[in-house]
Amino acid sequence: MRMQASHHGIFRHIAQFHPQLTAFRRDLHAHPELGFEEVRTASRVAEALKLTRVDEIHTGIARTGVVAVIRGRRHDSGRSIALRADMDALPMREENDFAWRSGKPGLMHGCGHDGHTTMLLGAARYLAETRRFNGTAYLIFQPGEEGFAGAKAMIDDGLFERFPADAVYAMHNWPHLSAGQVGVSPGPMMAAADRIEITVNGKGGHGAHPHLAVDPVLVAAHIITAAQSLVSRNVSPFDQAVVSICAMQGGDVGAMSVIPRQAKLVGTVRSFRPQVQDMIEERLARLVESVAVGLGASATLDYQRIYPATVNTPREAQFAADVAASLVGEDHVVRNLPPSMGAEDFAFMLQVKPGAYLRIGQGRDGGDPGCFLHSSRYDFNDDILPLGSALFASLVEQAMPLSPLDEENR
Numbered sequence: 001m002r003m004q005a006s007h008h009g010i011f012r013h014i015a016q017f018h019p020q021l022t023a024f025r026r027d028l029h030a031h032p033e034l035g036f037e038e039v040r041t042a043s044r045v046a047e048a049l050k051l052t053r054v055d056e057i058h059t060g061i062a063r064t065g066v067v068a069v070i071r072g073r074r075h076d077s078g079r080s081i082a083l084r085a086d087m088d089a090l091p092m093r094e095e096n097d098f099a100w101r102s103g104k105p106g107l108m109h110g111c112g113h114d115g116h117t118t119m120l121l122g123a124a125r126y127l128a129e130t131r132r133f134n135g136t137a138y139l140i141f142q143p144g145e146e147g148f149a150g151a152k153a154m155i156d157d158g159l160f161e162r163f164p165a166d167a168v169y170a171m172h173n174w175p176h177l178s179a180g181q182v183g184v185s186p187g188p189m190m191a192a193a194d195r196i197e198i199t200v201n202g203k204g205g206h207g208a209h210p211h212l213a214v215d216p217v218l219v220a221a222h223i224i225t226a227a228q229s230l231v232s233r234n235v236s237p238f239d240q241a242v243v244s245i246c247a248m249q250g251g252d253v254g255a256m257s258v259i260p261r262q263a264k265l266v267g268t269v270r271s272f273r274p275q276v277q278d279m280i281e282e283r284l285a286r287l288v289e290s291v292a293v294g295l296g297a298s299a300t301l302d303y304q305r306i307y308p309a310t311v312n313t314p315r316e317a318q319f320a321a322d323v324a325a326s327l328v329g330e331d332h333v334v335r336n337l338p339p340s341m342g343a344e345d346f347a348f349m350l351q352v353k354p355g356a357y358l359r360i361g362q363g364r365d366g367g368d369p370g371c372f373l374h375s376s377r378y379d380f381n382d383d384i385l386p387l388g389s390a391l392f393a394s395l396v397e398q399a400m401p402l403s404p405l406d407e408e409n410r
Contacts (some may be wrong), residue, residue, distance in 0.1 A: 032089030035144030122389025177361025
């Protein structure tokens, strides 16, 4: 993996304990835990942090969250930087057959959070051993990213009052970028994720006599079709949004001639700007009601805003890209990575603090991305562990540099 000559030192330092990082990551993979249930994971993280001799270890934040504090060789700058990694797994069955596959049926690290946690631990070890910065580093090991809003829970539990960072950074592996590449962009990186549930109430009856009933399945079908016009005819081509109806429930598949009384639709809305989000919620509510009334039924919309959009602040995004370029070279940094319509609860941290969310490539040799995130055959690429750790650590060192005199006197 290519590294800039001026930063070979940090990479070589971390590469010395690459085997230990790999073993730790695979142990986490074999023992996945869901959001707010990461008891073993948090314990292993705290144990590893203790061995690295960080200055402080705080546990039990938002139930299973962990924060480590590392002070630089000097810390009279008054500056502080936070780094965040997520720890939780997914409720899905793994179909891999390697030795470190999940030992828990129905649970799997299918998104690489085991790798993110390990990369941050690698950075903790390096920073605690070298302390080549002037300030304080806060390392946040967060529970419950996968749908549990663990970032918000940590904030609500006083995260930034106790650890008042000037800026916060996180990264996520990205199989469609080659190993050794880093992607970041000022502005939106991930979309807001909203959950919609539409309940259609009609009048049950016999399928042979539909004129005596009000068919909620038919009404639901019209709503599904009409909802597709929300983006194509209401959202500017210069904006991006998605409305997807992903599930429908109505009637009994064993009762072929029974028109049910009720049908339900469940789906998601994705967008980047609050104005677009507000418009879709308002117009979808009107569409649902109007279509139902026009067909003799009634319908209600339950619109839940789950995660806000993940939006990088421009200065911190540029800084993170510059740090990445200092490690892997400018030609390996994608500075305007297209945003994803997926969602990420790091968004809550970026609503409180300036910062940036990065993508670290983990595609295999020859450009093979392997399996994408949330695949039952996904696995984190252990080859990128040293780079991820070096990138985390370099954000701290370059945001809070020692003076040349301090460097000479070390």
